[in-house]
Amino acid sequence: MDPVIVVGAGPVGLALALALARHEVPTVVLDEGTGLCPEGPRSVVLGSDTTALLTRLGYARAASDAARWDSFAVWRRRQEVLRVDLTRTPALHLPQHRLQRGLRDALTATPLVQLAPLSRVVELEQDRDGVSVRTRNPQDGTETWWRGSHLVGCDGARSAVRKLLRIRFPGRPAVDRHAVATVRVDLPFAGEARLHREPPWRGDREASARPLPDGLWRLDWRLPPGRPAPTEPVDPHATWPGIVTGDTLLARVKATLTGWCGELPRYDLLAAADHTAQQRLAARFRSGRCFLAGDAAHLHGALGMQNLADGLRDADNLAWRLALAWHLPPHAGGPQPGGALLDGYESERRGAVGARLRAVDQTMPLLRPLRGWQQTRRSLLSGSFRKHAPLLADGQLGSGRFGGAPAYPAAPSGVPGRVPVQRNAGRGTTLSELLPATAPGVLVPDLPVLAMDGAADRLHARLGGTFLLLLVAPGTAVWSAQHWLGAGLMPRLAEVAAALPVPAEVLVTEDYPGAAPHTVLLIRPDGHLVGTTQGCHAEGLLALADDARGGPAPLPGTPEPAA
Numbered sequence: 001m002d003p004v005i006v007v008g009a010g011p012v013g014l015a016l017a018l019a020l021a022r023h024e025v026p027t028v029v030l031d032e033g034t035g036l037c038p039e040g041p042r043s044v045v046l047g048s049d050t051t052a053l054l055t056r057l058g059y060a061r062a063a064s065d066a067a068r069w070d071s072f073a074v075w076r077r078r079q080e081v082l083r084v085d086l087t088r089t090p091a092l093h094l095p096q097h098r099l100q101r102g103l104r105d106a107l108t109a110t111p112l113v114q115l116a117p118l119s120r121v122v123e124l125e126q127d128r129d130g131v132s133v134r135t136r137n138p139q140d141g142t143e144t145w146w147r148g149s150h151l152v153g154c155d156g157a158r159s160a161v162r163k164l165l166r167i168r169f170p171g172r173p174a175v176d177r178h179a180v181a182t183v184r185v186d187l188p189f190a191g192e193a194r195l196h197r198e199p200p201w202r203g204d205r206e207a208s209a210r211p212l213p214d215g216l217w218r219l220d221w222r223l224p225p226g227r228p229a230p231t232e233p234v235d236p237h238a239t240w241p242g243i244v245t246g247d248t249l250l251a252r253v254k255a256t257l258t259g260w261c262g263e264l265p266r267y268d269l270l271a272a273a274d275h276t277a278q279q280r281l282a283a284r285f286r287s288g289r290c291f292l293a294g295d296a297a298h299l300h301g302a303l304g305m306q307n308l309a310d311g312l313r314d315a316d317n318l319a320w321r322l323a324l325a326w327h328l329p330p331h332a333g334g335p336q337p338g339g340a341l342l343d344g345y346e347s348e349r350r351g352a353v354g355a356r357l358r359a360v361d362q363t364m365p366l367l368r369p370l371r372g373w374q375q376t377r378r379s380l381l382s383g384s385f386r387k388h389a390p391l392l393a394d395g396q397l398g399s400g401r402f403g404g405a406p407a408y409p410a411a412p413s414g415v416p417g418r419v420p421v422q423r424n425a426g427r428g429t430t431l432s433e434l435l436p437a438t439a440p441g442v443l444v445p446d447l448p449v450l451a452m453d454g455a456a457d458r459l460h461a462r463l464g465g466t467f468l469l470l471l472v473a474p475g476t477a478v479w480s481a482q483h484w485l486g487a488g489l490m491p492r493l494a495e496v497a498a499a500l501p502v503p504a505e506v507l508v509t510e511d512y513p514g515a516a517p518h519t520v521l522l523i524r525p526d527g528h529l530v531g532t533t534q535g536c537h538a539e540g541l542l543a544l545a546d547d548a549r550g551g552p553a554p555l556p557g558t559p560e561p562a563a
Contacts, residue, residue, distance in 0.1 A: 002130050003028050003114070004322060005148035007121050007161050009035065011044075011096065012294030012311035013154035014103035018057040019315055021112040022464050023323030023525075028146060030119040030135055032155070037104070041180045041271045042096040043210070043218055044308040045398040049405045049443055049527065051092055052460040053316050054099070058106030065102060066092035067211045070191040072397055074389045077198050082389040084397070091193070091397050093210055093218075096308065119144065124151070124164040126289050149326055152291045152318065154311075157278075159296035165287045171280030171357075175302040175364070177223040178275040181253060184216050185267035187260060194260075195304075195392055197385070201259040204252065208304075208396070209260070216270070221252055223274075277301035279357050285346035291318060298353045302360050303367065303395035305402050310353055313405070313526075316464075318345045320525035324502065324549055340550030352406035359401045363391050408528055409441035437513040440531050444470075444523055449507040452494065459507070460527065466503040467530075467545070468523040469493060472512045489518060492536045499538070500545045501552070524548060 004020055006013045009031035017027040046054070046066065054062040068090040074082040107113050116135070122143075123134035131151040136143050153161025162169060187209060195208040206222035249272055258264045280299040285292050294311030301307055321341050366388045394400030435442050446460040449470065462468060471493060490506075497504040504522075512521065515532065522530040522544045530548045533540040546552050 001326060002147050002149045004326065005030065005131060005133055005146055005151040007133075007151065007153050008155035008159075008294070008296070009033070009104075009115065009117075010154060010156065010294070011099050011103060011308060012315055013152075014100065014107065015053070015057055015312055016152060016154060016293065016315035016319055017113045018103065018106055018110070019319030019464060020323060021110045022057070023319065023326075024112070025323050025326050026112045026114075028114045028116060028148065030121060030133070030146070031115060031117045032120045032138065033117065035104070035115065035117045037097045037100040039095070039097045039271065041182045041218060041273050043212065044094055044096060044099065045210075045306055045396070045403070046092040046094055047309065047398045047404060048089070048446065049460075050309050050312045050398075052446070052463070052527075053312055054102070056461060056464045057103070058109055059099075059102040062094065062099070062102060063092060065098045065213065066094040067213045068092060068191070069193045069211060072193045072393055073189070073195070074392055075194065075196045075199070076385055078200050081386045082393065084393050086397075093193070093212060095212060098213075116144075116146075121155070121160045121164070124161065124290070126151070131289050150289045150291070150322055152293055152322075153296045154294045154315075156295045157280075157299055159292065161290065162282060162292055162296050165290055165292075167287060167292065168283040169280050170283065171278060171299065173278055173280075174276055175279050175360075176277035178277065179221045179223060179249060179252065180273050180275045181219045181249065181269060182212065182216055182271040183219055183253065183257075183267050183269055184214075185257060185265055186215070187217060187257075187265075189260075193396065195396060196260075199256070199259055201255045203255060207252075207256050209256075210396070219253065219256060220275070221256070275301070279360065281350065281354055281357060285350050286342060291342075291345065293318060293349075297349075298357075300353065300357055300360065302364065303392060303402060305356065305360070305395045306398045309398055309403060310356070313352075314349050316526040317349050319464075321345050342550075344550060348408040352408065355406070356402060363388075367391060405443040407435055407439070407442045409439070438515055438519075438521070438529070438532055440529055442529055443527050444521070444529050445513060447509050447512065449509045452506050457507075459509070459523075462505065462507060463523075463527045464525055466505045467500070467525060467548070468521075469497050469504050469506045469541070470512070470521040470523060471506065471508045472510075472515045472517055472519045472521075473508050474510055474517050489520075489536045492538075493520065496536055496538045496541055500542065502545050502549055504545075522548070 003026035006017050006027050006029045009029050013029055017029050020027050051062055069086050070090065071086055072084040073080055118137045118139055119135040120138050121133055122136050125132045131148050133146045133151065134143055135146065153159050155161055191211060193210045197206050199207055204221055205224065208220045210218045212218055253269060254264055257267060278299040279302065282292050282297045285297050293314035295307060297314065299307055321344065325342055394402040437445055444459060446458055449457055449459050449462065451457060471489060493506055497506050518535050519532055520536060520541065521532045522541060524530055531544040
């Protein structure tokens with residue numbers, strides 16, 4: 001079987017290749033560049049789900065490479081209007097070059113991934129059996145043909161794969177514009193991320209400071225509108241000449257640091273860029289055997305949203321689907337093996353990202369900085385800035401509807417992952433947080449579990465490989481594993497797991513939120529719940545497994561039906 005071709009060696013492409021390797025699927029990663037990861041101001045805020053994903057992919061030092069925030073504060077003028085305590089659930093802020101280097105280091109541990117630098121995709125063809133790609137070396141012009149079973153374009157906002165597939169990429173080209181800088185400095189609010197709306201110093205409408213490792217800070221300034229928007233998708237961190245010159249950037253740095261510190265502290269300016277926040281969503285995430293993920297499929301960065309975090313979720317969602325389809329016998333499902341299974345990637349991920357974009361469109365008018373009568377009028381009609389400040393925290397912290405882990409089933413409104421923007425109080429919540437932990441499609445909580453050999457582990461650490469059958473069995477932690485492994489439901493559950501049409505591992509937990517004793521939960525490799533049965537209901541679990549893989553289909557190693 002031909003390997004899967006991944007186009008793009010950024011964090012999303014590397015994460016997808018590592019995830020496929022866990023499923024014993026070989027990949028070829030086509031990298032237009034040389035493989036170097038230069039330092040820059042780009043960064044990502046990681047949630048608990050994306051941190052766990054990076055850890056199980058082999059980037060075990062992700063948490064230690066990141067800065068931990070103890071709190072997040074929103075200020076307006078000279079007054080603090082919101083403070084979020086993060087001491088129990090700290091946000092992790094990771095420079096993108098560290099993330100990329102960590103994933104590249106993890107690739108060295110697997111022989112299933114081949115990195116091909118200086119390989120620019122110039123032609124793409126697909127047929128009944130696979131995908132053919134022609135690449136050109138940008139340095140010497142030599143060309144190479146590659147053959148793969150499937151292809152995933154993770155090649156950024158200007159994706160060559162998306163253009164070759166003729167997939168439209170509509171949206172809003174310039175929702176927000178920011179100047180970004182990485183500065184080494186001591187600020188008086190160490191460990192705290194801060195967003196300052198209408199700060200008391202002149203010249204800025206909004207400034208933010210977010211701690212990075214090693215005494216560094218990422219500073220952002222929201223720029224005024226007025227420059228013509230680009231007609232084509234741009235690199236979200238490409239520099240637009242004329243927006244921020246060296247003199248104006250230094251003036252912003254000095255004014256901002258002086259405003260926060262009372263006087264200008266010693267500082268080192270290490271990197272700077274102009275950031276254009278766009279809102280774009282590809283018309284399709286799948287075309288035959290080809291897929292889009294990450295910046296190639298969607299762009300959203302307004303209100304501090306984390307497009308890279310959603311790109312990592314793309315990789316997690318697609319990897320197990322491609323692995324099941326890749327291990328199917330040739331043509332077991334017709335011209336496109338695993339068709340319904342692979343279609344689920346587009347419906348789930350495009351629906352989840354689309355819901356985020358709609359939430360931003362609904363929320364942006366409430367959060368745009370206004371002055372004078374406009375601000376008074378908005379306060380009268382929709383509430384004060386203090387009321388809506390928690391929404392700003394959602395984007396900056398990668399939480400709630402703007403950044404938290406989605407739930408994939410349709411909400412009551414019929415829109416996947418959609419949650420009304422208005423709420424009474426508290427920070428924003430995702431559908432996963434609003435639905436009970438036993439609702440199909442939610443991300444399962446991280447719980448202590450026991451494996452069949454009696455080994456103790458965490459539930460999220462077991463994700464990324466097989467499906468999981470989780471039995472809720474109170475008292476198992478009290479007794480030695482040898483007393484309960486061969487008793488009760490365990491022998492029957494092991495038999496059912498072996499007979500399922502997907503690879504599955506049996507785990508046991510003392511307690512699961514909202515689940516009665518002897519409940520069995522079927523969990524996908526990406527951590528989303530397929531469904532539950534009461535007791536070891538073989539037919540019910542078989543039906544759930546068939547539903548997760550897109551319907552009944554021949555298993556690997558089974559002969560094709562006679563014509």
